[in-house]
Amino acid sequence: xxxxxxxxxxxxxxxxxxxxxxxxxxxxxxxxxxNNYYKRKLELQNQIKPLIIRKFKERLKKIEDNKAWLxxxxxxxxxxxxxxxxxxxxxxxxxxxxxxxAWMHLGIQALYPRIVLQFQFPGLLKGEKVRNIFQFLxxxxxxxxxxxxxxxxxxxxxxxxASIFDPLLKWSYTVCHRANQAIVxxxxxxxxxxxxxxxxxxxxxxxxxxxxxxxxDTLLHGYFxxxxxxxxxxxxxxxxxxNSTFSYSxxxxxxxxxxxxxxxxxxxxxxxxxxxxxxYGVDFNSYGKTLLDVxxxxxxxxxxxxxxRNALISKLNKKDKIKFRLEQSKHSAKEFAxxxxxxxxxxxxxxxxxxxxxxxxxxxxxxxxxxIYKHGTHNSKEGRGNLKETNKKREKTDDYKQQDxxxxxxxxxxxxxxxxxxxxxxxxxxxxxxxxxxxxAKMWLPFKERQFKFALNKLNELLMIHIDDxxxxxxxxxxxxxxLPIIAIYEIFNRPLFESVYPESIPQTKRPWTxxxxxxxxxxxxxxxxxxxxxNRLAFHNWSFLILKKGMNRNEFFNYLLKLPIWKYIPKxxxxxxxxxxx
Numbered sequence: 001x002x003x004x005x006x007x008x009x010x011x012x013x014x015x016x017x018x019x020x021x022x023x024x025x026x027x028x029x030x031x032x033x034x035n036n037y038y039k040r041k042l043e044l045q046n047q048i049k050p051l052i053i054r055k056f057k058e059r060l061k062k063i064e065d066n067k068a069w070l071x072x073x074x075x076x077x078x079x080x081x082x083x084x085x086x087x088x089x090x091x092x093x094x095x096x097x098x099x100x101x102a103w104m105h106l107g108i109q110a111l112y113p114r115i116v117l118q119f120q121f122p123g124l125l126k127g128e129k130v131r132n133i134f135q136f137l138x139x140x141x142x143x144x145x146x147x148x149x150x151x152x153x154x155x156x157x158x159x160x161x162a163s164i165f166d167p168l169l170k171w172s173y174t175v176c177h178r179a180n181q182a183i184v185x186x187x188x189x190x191x192x193x194x195x196x197x198x199x200x201x202x203x204x205x206x207x208x209x210x211x212x213x214x215x216x217d218t219l220l221h222g223y224f225x226x227x228x229x230x231x232x233x234x235x236x237x238x239x240x241x242x243n244s245t246f247s248y249s250x251x252x253x254x255x256x257x258x259x260x261x262x263x264x265x266x267x268x269x270x271x272x273x274x275x276x277x278x279x280y281g282v283d284f285n286s287y288g289k290t291l292l293d294v295x296x297x298x299x300x301x302x303x304x305x306x307x308x309r310n311a312l313i314s315k316l317n318k319k320d321k322i323k324f325r326l327e328q329s330k331h332s333a334k335e336f337a338x339x340x341x342x343x344x345x346x347x348x349x350x351x352x353x354x355x356x357x358x359x360x361x362x363x364x365x366x367x368x369x370x371x372i373y374k375h376g377t378h379n380s381k382e383g384r385g386n387l388k389e390t391n392k393k394r395e396k397t398d399d400y401k402q403q404d405x406x407x408x409x410x411x412x413x414x415x416x417x418x419x420x421x422x423x424x425x426x427x428x429x430x431x432x433x434x435x436x437x438x439x440x441a442k443m444w445l446p447f448k449e450r451q452f453k454f455a456l457n458k459l460n461e462l463l464m465i466h467i468d469d470x471x472x473x474x475x476x477x478x479x480x481x482x483x484l485p486i487i488a489i490y491e492i493f494n495r496p497l498f499e500s501v502y503p504e505s506i507p508q509t510k511r512p513w514t515x516x517x518x519x520x521x522x523x524x525x526x527x528x529x530x531x532x533x534x535x536n537r538l539a540f541h542n543w544s545f546l547i548l549k550k551g552m553n554r555n556e557f558f559n560y561l562l563k564l565p566i567w568k569y570i571p572k573x574x575x576x577x578x579x580x581x582x583x
Contacts, residue, residue, distance in 0.1 A: 012269070012270045012272055013267040013268060013269060013270055014116045014134070014241065014246060014267070014268045014269075014270045015241070015244070015245045015246065015265045015266075015267060016112075016113060016136075016245065016246045016247065016248070016265065016266045016267075016268055017245050017246070017247035017248075017258075017263060017264070017265065017266075018112070018263075018264045018265055018266035019263050019264050020264070020540070020544070021250070021536065021537070021540040022112075022248070022250055023111075023112075023554065024540060024543050024544070024547075024557070025147055025250045025251070025536055025539060025540060025543075026111050026112060026250060026251070027108075027111065027557070027558050027561055028147060028148040028539075028543075028561060029140075029142045029145075029147070029148075029250055029251035030104075030110065030111055030139070030140055031561055031562065031567055031570070032142060032145075032148065032251075033140040033141065033142050033196070033197070033251075034104050034140065034567075034570055035566075035567045035568070035569050035570050036569075037101075037104075037140075037196070037197055038569040038570055038571065039568075039569040042569060092490065092491060092494040092495070093455070093487045093490045093491065093494075094456065094459075095459055096198060096459075096487050097197060097198070098459050098462055098463065099198075099459060099462060099479065099480070099483055099484075099487075100139060100140075100197035100198035101197055102462060102465070102476045102479070103139040103197070103198075103476065103480060104139055104140065104197055105467055105472070105476065105574055105577065105578070106139075106473055106476060106477070106578075106581075107558065107562075107577075107578030107581060107582060108554070108555060108558045108578075108582055109473070109477075109581075110139040110140075111139075112138075112266060113136040113137060113138050113248065113253075113266075113268055114137050114138070114139070114268070114480065114484065115136075115137055115268060115269050115270075115271065115484055115485070116134055116135065116136050116137075116268050116269070116270045116271070117134075117135045117137075117270075117271045117276065117485060117488045117489070118132055118133070118134055118135075118270060118271065118272050118273050118276075119132070119133040119135065119273065119276070119284050119492055119501075120132055120133075120273035120284060120285040121133065121284055121285055121288040121501050121502075122285060122288045122289045122292055123206060123207070123208075124292065124502050124504065124505065125206075125504070127208045127209045128206050128207070128208055129206075129207045129208065129209070130206065130207045130237075130285075131204060131205075131206045131501065131502075132204070132205045132206070132207075132237060132273070133202050133203075133204055133492075133500065133501055134202060134203045134204075134205065134246070134255075135200055135201075135202050135488055135491075135492075136200070136201050136202070136203075136246070136248070136253070136255060136268075137199070137200055137484055137488060138198075138199035138200075138201070138253050139197065139198070139199070140196070140197055140198070140199060141196055141198070141199035141251075141252065141253060142251030142252055142253075144183060144220050144252055144520065144529075144532070145179075145180050145183055145251060145252075145532070146175075146176035146177075146179050146180055146531075146532055146535050147176060147250070147251075147532075147535055147536050147539035148176070148539065148566075149172075149173070149176040149177075149535055149538065149539045149542070150173065150542070151173035152173075152542075154542075155542050155543075155545055155546045155549075156546075156549065157545070172535075172538070175535070176535050176539075199253055200222070200488065200491055201218055201222055201248065201253045201254060201255045202218060202222065202224075202255065202500065203215060203216065203217060203218065203246060203255045203256065203257050204216035204224065204228075204501075205231070205237065205240060205257065206228065207237065210233070211233050211234060211235065212230065212232075212233055213230075213231040213232065213233070213234050213237070213240050214228040214229060214230055214231060215228060215229050215231050215244075215256075215257040216228045216229075216503075217229070217254070217255060217256035217257065218254045218255050218256070219254055219514075219517040219518060219520075219521045220252055220254055220517045220520055220521060220529070222254070223503075223514045223517040223518075224503040224514075225518075226503075226504075226514075226518075229257075231244065231257070231259055232259060241270075243259065243260075244257050244258060244259055244260075245257070245258050245260065245262070245265065246258075249529070250536055254521075271485055273285065276485075276489065279485075280447060280451055280485070280486075280489060281443065281446055281447065282443050282447055282489055283443065284372075284492065286439065287372070287436075287439050287440055287443065288501075290432075290435060290436050290439050291367060291375070291436055291497075293432060294367065294429075294432045294433060294435075294436050295364060295367055297428060297429055297432050298360050298363060298364040298367075298429065299364070301356075301360055301426060301428070301429055302357060302360040302361060302364065305353050305356040305357045305360065306357050308353050309350060309353035309354060309357060312349060312350050312353070313350060324350070352422070355416075355420055355422045355424075356424070356426070359413065359416050359422075359424060360426075360429070362412065362416070363409055363412065363413065363429075363433075366408055366409055366412060367409070367497070367505075368496060368497045368498045368502060368505040368506060369496045369498055369506065370408050370496055371493065371494045371495060371496055372440065372444075372492065372493050372494070372495070372496075372497065373440065373444045373493040373494060374407060374408040375407050375408065375409065375436055375437060375440045376407055376436075376437050376438070376439070376440030376441035376442075376443075376444050376445070377406060377407065377437060377441040377445065406437065407433065407436070407437040407440075409433045409436075409437075410430075410433060410434070410437065413430075413433075444493060447489070447490075447493070451486045451489070452486070452490065454486070455482075455483050455486045455487065455490075458479055458482060458483055459483070461479075462476075462479060467573065467574065467577055468573070468577075472577075473581060543557075555582040555583070558578075558582055559578075559579050559582050559583070562575050562578060562579055563575075563579075
């Protein structure tokens with residue numbers, strides 16, 4: 001589906017802060033990510049080189065027996081290339097790394113957010129009518145880190161008191177480099193992805209009673225803040241967008257929304273909720289209403305069985321109460337376990353109510369902690385594999401359909417019944433879950449068969465486009481316009497709601513990384529993002545001094561950065577291509 005016109009529309013736009021500091025430092029951040037990406041790619045290539053050679057020899061042996069071996073050779077090479085690229089995918093969409101790597105090749109055109117998608121869900125909090133997720137797409141993500149920063153001699157600073165102040169300030173010339181080294185070591189030990197192509201960041205705007213609108217910003221790595229900010233009273237969401245500006249942190253791209261439109265602005269095309277329904281047949285708002293109805297029913301039933309169970313326990317004599325409480329302990333001794341078995345036989349209804357309570361709690365948790373597509377009929381192996389494996393499944397349509405399974409909720413209930421020899425007889429709950437399964441299946445299955453398959457075919461075509469092609473930039477731009485919305489929608493389908501839509505659905509105690517992100521971003525922490533912002537300002541002033549001294553424009557400055565010797569791993573042909581297109 002070609003929706004280039006939809007993306008290029010100027011009728012619906014989002015205003016994003018675009019001050020000079022962001023414009024300049026995003027360039028160094030982008031090139032750092034690109035350099036580190038190709039470094040990791042080279043390391044991976046060296047690791048799997050023996051495996052690739054062995055596979056290639058096996059393919060050649062098969063090709064020798066094929067009379068059309070000359071036509072088969074490119075396919076074998078493409079398959080090997082695909083096997084290699086698949087290992088570095090940072091997104092859940094199979095092999096989207098292929099697209100994001102090509103996006104980086106656009107150089108200065110790959111900077112800053114490209115498009116915004118609006119996903120609409122029903123409100124969860126008291127008085128919240130509608131929750132809008134505004135999703136911004138970037139070509140790269142740096143993660144938490146300090147800017148590229150050199151000493152004054154690099155910028156040709158000359159001032160009389162340099163000999164006096166240099167010993168005092170010398171630490172500041174290397175602190176960014178040392179801090180980034182420490183962050184890299186920490187990320188390796190934690191096995192987290194710091195520099196990677198492709199990035200999605202979100203901001204939540206909710207409508208409450210009396211036309212009050214509130215916004216929730218994101219912290220580092222997309223963690224939502226716990227507190228919502230009041231944006232004010234507006235007649236509509238469009239009015240909110242007209243009087244607000246989105247801004248992002250340099251490199252990490254954590255998003256926030258501000259009430260006033262000030263400074264330089266970058267207008268981005270917005271793909272609205274209605275456009276997503278029209279072009280892709282995906283209505284998350286209708287799905288969300290059904291899901292919250294299921295959640296409401298689960299809470300009602302959970303309270304019912306909890307109260308009935310507690311009432312029966314309260315009627316037990318003291319001796320039986322002690323035995324029963326020991327049964328609940330995970331660390332009970334074997335003799336107590338035997339007593340609890342006798343107790344369960346003596347009071348079977350308490351045991352049954354306990355199973356209902358436990359099962360309802362687990363199902364309710366699964367609503368918000370499992371990917372959305374799993375709430376409907378889906379393939380048990382989806383979300384894994386790569387482009388090559390996915391295409392093989394698609395070729396075997398009958399086998400693929402036979403692997404379809406019920407929603408994760410119904411599957412869990414069935415397994416629980418089998419494990420505990422217990423019959424879950426809540427007809428109302430089962431009907432609600434089946435209704436949810438039907439709604440999500442009507443969205444997910446057609447999306448998977450049309451848009452998902454279309455995107456996979458386009459990614460296959462992308463493998464055949466070479467960077468030296470005359471119309472390379474135009475072809476990549478067209479593919480970005482067609483595929484980025486599909487990938488963004490796919491990401492919503494493949495993420496749990498607590499992660500992308502309803503962060504408050506899971507207790508904070510079960511989200512430890514949110515605490516860490518809040519600690520780094522806290523205004524009371526002088527060594528977190530505040531220190532990073534300080535060095536961003538210092539780096540900006542230094543680069544600005546150099547730009548003014550050399551009289552460079554934006555393109556010339558980008559080319560100047562590209563020629564710095566610190567980018568050791570970006571291939572020369574890519575560097576040359578980006579310089580040529582900016583000249």
